[in-house]
């Protein structure tokens with residue numbers, strides 16, 4: 001059972017240098033209110049443990065078929081999982097001697113996470129520390145708040161990497177213990193935003209101003225071809241950002257590093273359909289924000 005002191009995370013990554021200033025430990029919360037078509041972390045969208053099947057590790061040993069009580073693994077050589085039948089008992093994970101199955105996501109206590117974060121305290125210096133990312137950290141606001149609060153009490157700097165899609169009261173509560181926010185602004189048109197992410201941008205844009213007034217805020221613009229890379233949208237985004245208290249804009253070009261995660265989850269990867277973004281387009285986008293007076297980076301370099 002989940003309590004105030006437990007949460008579900010996809011992963012903890014150490015020595016991260018793109019998730020806020022300095023060297024950081026990043027906790028990836030599971031669960032997201034959005035479902036962006038280009039998502040690089042599809043394993044963080046569901047707020048429950050999930051199952052990876054890693055085909056290249058499979059040696060057709062067959063122990064998984066025998067171990068599965070739900071009859072969810074086919075006896076064909078592809079060992080395709082019927083995810084409608086799967087009960088996520090994880091018996092196949094234990095049964096496979098080649099680690100072809102992997103559980104993604106685990107329930108952890110606040111203390112366990114803080115212990116991990118504290119291990120690297122000697123490397124944080126004055127800037128580094130804890131970043132909470134996802135998924136969406138505010139999908140589990142109580143857990144996220146506890147992690148931020150305890151880190152602050154221990155003198156560890158805190159960064160919240162968020163979509164900004166939450167009730168303001170929830171955000172405000174968490175920002176009490178946040179040193180910096182990394183906030184995604186994906187598109188200025190609410191219809192296009194909903195089409196590609198599943199939600200309107202209204203709440204996000206309203207919160208952007210409030211967040212930047214309360215906490216040091218750095219904006220990330222994911223640059224996705226066919227979605228938000230038009231000159232008109234980039235200019236509209238830059239104009240909007242001049243109305244909020246943010247000086248940095250990080251352009252994050254679409255990459256397909258997450259494509260194997262889609263394969264492991266049995267989902268068709270979106271990257272072939274979306275296509276690639278050219279270097280020239282990335283530089284043009286960066287130049288637009290620079291012309292509006294923003295400090296810019298490509299790829300969220302801190």
Ligand code: SF4
Pocket residue numbers: 051067068069070071072073081085086087088089090091092093
């Ligand atoms: S998690 Fe359990 S139900 Fe799902 S495929 Fe593995 S053994 Fe079968």
Ligand code: SF4
Pocket residue numbers: 032033034035036038039040041042044045134135136163
């Ligand atoms: S907000 Fe981030 S984690 Fe959530 S679906 Fe979009 S890209 Fe993925």
